[in-house]
Amino acid sequence: MKTKDLWMAIAALAVTGCSQNEITEINPETNPAVGFSVYTGTQTKGTVTNNEATGTGIKAKGFGILAYYTETDNFGSGSHANPTPNFMWNQKVEWKASPDRWEYTPVKYWPNTPSEKLSFFAYAPYEAKPAGGTNYIKLSDQTTGGYPTITFTLQDAANNMTDLVVADAKDKKKEDGSVSFAMSHVLSRALFQAKLSSEIDANTAIFITSAKLLGNTSDVTTGFYKTAIYKYETSTWDYTSATKQSSDYDLESILNKSNASWGAGSGSAYTTSSIQVTTTAAELFKKENSTQQYLFLIPPTATGITSTASVKVELTYDIVTKDAAVGGHSKTTSTTIVTLPEGGLKPNTAYKYIFTIGLDKVEVAATVTDWSADTEVTVSNTTATPDAASIKSAISILSAMKKTDPSCKNFTVYVTGSVTGATTIDLTGMTTDNFAIGDCIDLDFGKVTGISSSNTITFNNVPSGWAATPSTALTKVGKIQLKKNS
Numbered sequence: 001m002k003t004k005d006l007w008m009a010i011a012a013l014a015v016t017g018c019s020q021n022e023i024t025e026i027n028p029e030t031n032p033a034v035g036f037s038v039y040t041g042t043q044t045k046g047t048v049t050n051n052e053a054t055g056t057g058i059k060a061k062g063f064g065i066l067a068y069y070t071e072t073d074n075f076g077s078g079s080h081a082n083p084t085p086n087f088m089w090n091q092k093v094e095w096k097a098s099p100d101r102w103e104y105t106p107v108k109y110w111p112n113t114p115s116e117k118l119s120f121f122a123y124a125p126y127e128a129k130p131a132g133g134t135n136y137i138k139l140s141d142q143t144t145g146g147y148p149t150i151t152f153t154l155q156d157a158a159n160n161m162t163d164l165v166v167a168d169a170k171d172k173k174k175e176d177g178s179v180s181f182a183m184s185h186v187l188s189r190a191l192f193q194a195k196l197s198s199e200i201d202a203n204t205a206i207f208i209t210s211a212k213l214l215g216n217t218s219d220v221t222t223g224f225y226k227t228a229i230y231k232y233e234t235s236t237w238d239y240t241s242a243t244k245q246s247s248d249y250d251l252e253s254i255l256n257k258s259n260a261s262w263g264a265g266s267g268s269a270y271t272t273s274s275i276q277v278t279t280t281a282a283e284l285f286k287k288e289n290s291t292q293q294y295l296f297l298i299p300p301t302a303t304g305i306t307s308t309a310s311v312k313v314e315l316t317y318d319i320v321t322k323d324a325a326v327g328g329h330s331k332t333t334s335t336t337i338v339t340l341p342e343g344g345l346k347p348n349t350a351y352k353y354i355f356t357i358g359l360d361k362v363e364v365a366a367t368v369t370d371w372s373a374d375t376e377v378t379v380s381n382t383t384a385t386p387d388a389a390s391i392k393s394a395i396s397i398l399s400a401m402k403k404t405d406p407s408c409k410n411f412t413v414y415v416t417g418s419v420t421g422a423t424t425i426d427l428t429g430m431t432t433d434n435f436a437i438g439d440c441i442d443l444d445f446g447k448v449t450g451i452s453s454s455n456t457i458t459f460n461n462v463p464s465g466w467a468a469t470p471s472t473a474l475t476k477v478g479k480i481q482l483k484k485n486s
Helices: 388-404
Strands: 035-039 063-069 088-096 101-103 118-124 137-139 149-153 165-172 178-182 188-196 204-213 225-231 236-244 273-277 295-297 312-323 328-339 349-357 362-370 410-418 423-426 440-449 457-460 466-469 479-484
Touching: 118 178, 165 178, 178 440, 188 204, 188 273, 273 312, 312 349, 388 410, 388 423, 388 440
Parallel strands: 035 178, 188 349, 410 440, 423 457
Antiparallel strands: 063 088, 063 118, 088 101, 118 165, 137 149, 149 225, 188 295, 204 273, 204 312, 225 236, 312 328, 349 362, 440 479, 466 479
16 A cells, blocks of 8 residues: 555444434644544444434444445445455444544544545444354455455344344545544344233233244254445345254243233242233333343344245143142143244334234234334434435424423434436425424435536525535535524
8 A cells, every 4th residue: 555644534423313423533734534424323242223322322332344446446446346455354333432523443544645545444333253153244355456355144042143234435535624424234133022812811821931033953944144245335145055943942031921920829929931912912021221132133034034035933831720629730841833924124214013822813904114113213324315305304303302401412324325417406395394493404325326526415595593504516425404593
């Protein structure tokens, strides 16, 4: 790599809807900083985390970066058709509460030549030893050319499941200044609940004692994967060398079980550790520090569950009846196998599966929640396409968030997609009811392709009391900020 005067700093983590999403950069007088602004709903150990510096929050875990210096070539072209991560490899970025910013070492610097480029690939949570062994995140090594990959392996215990998130920012130059990462979930998230199909006799109760995901055996063909490779190049999973879970995957470590006490007063009580099921849906997964546990699974295919890539769940439950004549209670045990519906477990999608238990069968239904709409994921990852209707819809979501939390003052909409000509976005009718003076909405076009001096982005009919900065047309990827002034 050519010797250059360079400088790089890590900016504060952008969190949605609140003042923490202001980007803090330290800019030397000579060269602009490369600031990394990051949104992620990353979740570790099967639990939802936020952007905090404790527990499983990303500020506690950090994130990793691979970076490529390709001189004046675009990534993967010219004399750099097969680049290697020669600028950064698994560079850990850590949050420092004092001085309240993201930092890393050794510090790297931008090339002075304006036309020279860097490409960045990020992932979270950070893995300290990603080069081999039994690590659940294994990066392509430092000598491998082309786009990087991640070999992801499911952890042995369900309560250690990890929500892998990734992002990239290619062909960045000194003039770009800030590099924006909008982390995307690449796994599928699942939550299990159970309920009774109808009321049963008051002297009878049903208790779930075990739940498993069935592995791939001579008796069961499954789409439940243990290991697969994520490809940054196509933003997809490569199943060519993937391995399926060969044994049943016990969910014991996250089951919301407690010691029962059923039949007391009429002899010996049923006291097995279990989950009692009623006509009201019960959570099968426990909470950890008031945070819900989830499963994070490698999608069976790019389109989720199919008939040839099915995922099966085995439930074991006791049917217990109070009966003084047999010592306090009688018990029968049933085991049933339920196949999850086709089309589920798509990447970057959250599912809630509700198992309905009758005395003769178990039925299953699923509701699907896109991660970006999940109430446990901050609004910062609100997305829109580069058109007026989509952007105004996203702003209305932020307005609702503002009503819920009036202390929030800074908001972000990540715009994705492409433009093929000059685009005018008319904000007539934009929802402004809940915003207050001083509130800012960043419309981040960093992921939009096609923006140029001829394919511009222009805003008009900005609501009264609001100002757009810059007020001129956007001629390259960047941000437009809407600020309420009166």
